[in-house]
Amino acid sequence: MELPNSFSIYFLTFLFLFILTKLAIKFSSTKTTKLPPGPKTLPLIGNTHQFIGSLPHHCLKNLANKYGPFMHLKLGVVSNIIVTSPELAKEIMKTHDLNFANRPNILSSNIISYNASNIVFSPHGDYWRQLRKICTVELLTSKRVQSFWSIREEEVSELVKKIGTCEGSIFNLTQNLFPMTYGIVARAAFGKRSRYQQVFIEKIEEQLKLMGGFSVADLYPSSRVLRMMAKGKIEKLHREVDRVLQDIIDEHRKRRNSDYEGEEDLVDVLLRFQQDSEYSLTDDNIKAVIQDMFIGGGETSSATVEWGMSEMLRNPRVMGEAQAEVRRVFDNNKGHVDETELHHLTYLKSVIKETLRLYPSVPLLVPRESRERCQINGYEIPAKTRVIINAWAIGRDPKYWAEAESFKPERFVDSSIDFRGTDFEFIPFGAGRRMCPGINFALTSIELPLAKLLYHFDWKLPSDQELDMTEAYGITLRRENDLCLIPITRRPLLK
Numbered sequence: 001m002e003l004p005n006s007f008s009i010y011f012l013t014f015l016f017l018f019i020l021t022k023l024a025i026k027f028s029s030t031k032t033t034k035l036p037p038g039p040k041t042l043p044l045i046g047n048t049h050q051f052i053g054s055l056p057h058h059c060l061k062n063l064a065n066k067y068g069p070f071m072h073l074k075l076g077v078v079s080n081i082i083v084t085s086p087e088l089a090k091e092i093m094k095t096h097d098l099n100f101a102n103r104p105n106i107l108s109s110n111i112i113s114y115n116a117s118n119i120v121f122s123p124h125g126d127y128w129r130q131l132r133k134i135c136t137v138e139l140l141t142s143k144r145v146q147s148f149w150s151i152r153e154e155e156v157s158e159l160v161k162k163i164g165t166c167e168g169s170i171f172n173l174t175q176n177l178f179p180m181t182y183g184i185v186a187r188a189a190f191g192k193r194s195r196y197q198q199v200f201i202e203k204i205e206e207q208l209k210l211m212g213g214f215s216v217a218d219l220y221p222s223s224r225v226l227r228m229m230a231k232g233k234i235e236k237l238h239r240e241v242d243r244v245l246q247d248i249i250d251e252h253r254k255r256r257n258s259d260y261e262g263e264e265d266l267v268d269v270l271l272r273f274q275q276d277s278e279y280s281l282t283d284d285n286i287k288a289v290i291q292d293m294f295i296g297g298g299e300t301s302s303a304t305v306e307w308g309m310s311e312m313l314r315n316p317r318v319m320g321e322a323q324a325e326v327r328r329v330f331d332n333n334k335g336h337v338d339e340t341e342l343h344h345l346t347y348l349k350s351v352i353k354e355t356l357r358l359y360p361s362v363p364l365l366v367p368r369e370s371r372e373r374c375q376i377n378g379y380e381i382p383a384k385t386r387v388i389i390n391a392w393a394i395g396r397d398p399k400y401w402a403e404a405e406s407f408k409p410e411r412f413v414d415s416s417i418d419f420r421g422t423d424f425e426f427i428p429f430g431a432g433r434r435m436c437p438g439i440n441f442a443l444t445s446i447e448l449p450l451a452k453l454l455y456h457f458d459w460k461l462p463s464d465q466e467l468d469m470t471e472a473y474g475i476t477l478r479r480e481n482d483l484c485l486i487p488i489t490r491r492p493l494l495k
């Protein structure tokens with residue numbers, strides 16, 4: 001047999017290595033460049049057309065039913081990953097939390113948040129850490145929250161008094177709940193209600209509506225023309241809100257320059273920080289944080305009270321049980337509701353959890369953005385990809401919740417499932433580093449009003465028709481129509 005000459009050996013070795021390298025490249029590229037599945041995209045618009053006619057969290061749930069809990073969607077030219085399962089939510093907010101600790105640059109949020117200098121939209125880093133720490137220490141720890149008890153007591157009692165005067169006639173609960181909750185935040189964080197509170201609430205609500213949709217400019221971020229066109233309305237609204245926020249700062253500054261010797265509130269602390277800090281906070285930065293507290297503290301908690309009351313009206317058995325509990329606890333002890341005995345209201349706490357399961361106030365949480373390319377479940381997530389977590393759909397997934405669409409507070413009565421960021425099937429406050437820091441503040445602003453509304457009054461719908469539960473369009477989950485009810489006094493307000 002003739003031996004191969006050295007040329008043939010070199011040639012065959014080269015050919016072998018060449019094929020091997022090609023295969024390795026092919027194999028590794030199919031493995032690492034695979035995006036999660038998703039519907040086919042159309043040229044230019046991507047999947048944007050699939051959002052027409054329904055609320056974003058509903059559309060995304062329907063699409064996830066078809067394409068799975070880890071889905072890739074193109075909105076315009078922007079890649080989005082949609083997460084619709086507790087396991088994958090845990091991957092994003094726990095396993096890869098640091099990589100997803102940034103927020104995307106969204107035009108409306110950027111304008112409203114003074115160039116992303118608030119807590120919600122600022123990039124993960126020292127500036128964000130400092131601001132979040134100040135707000136937590138000054139306003140949001142459970143000790144600080146408790147210290148505001150008299151403010152809550154006054155504001156909620158005022159509402160109860162007003163309801164008492166409408167005995168037997170139709171009372172618009174929505175129109176009165178929201179100002180009350182904003183009042184609590186304003187007094188706790190800034191010392192008093194704003195002079196322009198009503199206008200301010202209206203403008204903030206308009207802002208939130210605008211932020212809930214997909215602005216065309218955000219679908220094509222590199223188009224300066226689209227950005228210029230989209231800015232007009234949101235900038236006008238922002239200028240109006242800005243005037244109120246500047247007013248709050250100016251008043252505090254004037255007070256600091258006088259001989260005022262009262263306690264410092266959050267704005268005083270931020271102004272002090274403005275002078276001392278290495279970050280040299282501007283007035284705009286402070287206004288951005290004030291707004292965080294207003295939106296975080298006002299809108300979300302009132303919406304939860306409103307949905308909780310709505311569901312109880314649809315489920316008289318639940319309403320009856322919650323009322324019996326509140327009346328049992330407070331008739332025995334004091335004859336009026338105060339915060340000292342709220343911890344006995346275990347059924348009411350389950351009602352609140354069930355409300356947040358079905359109506360998480362921020363249904364798609366606040367979007368995250370990947371810093372670096374990473375792999376999850378064998379799929380590649382490129383750097384700077386937007387991630388949207390559908391907490392609303394996860395809370396209604398029959399795989400994790402029996403009778404998922406029914407309002408059944410009992411499911412929480414002897415259950416350890418909580419919303420503090422460790423049970424990923426129940427994440428109304430998010431999880432991980434960017435989780436909501438306002439849980440303690442929120443809970444007291446929900447529990448006290450609900451307990452008082454149930455203690456003092458029975459409630460009836462104005463007509464025999466079933467209560468309309470349509471959701472409004474916006475970044476927060478609100479009722480489309482105001483909740484109007486007839487109160488019947490059962491325990492008159494004594495003091």
Ligand code: HEM
Binds near residue numbers: 436
């Ligand atoms: C029912 C009431 C509330 C709900 C459902 C809620 C929900 C949320 C959610 C889902 C997030 C985003 C979390 C994430 O990205 O993982 C968030 C962030 C935030 N919330 Fe809340 N929130 C509520 C009340 C409050 C209150 C009372 C405050 C303050 C007074 C507040 C202040 C904030 C702030 C500052 C952030 C941004 C955190 C960050 O990016 O580091 N929230 N909230």
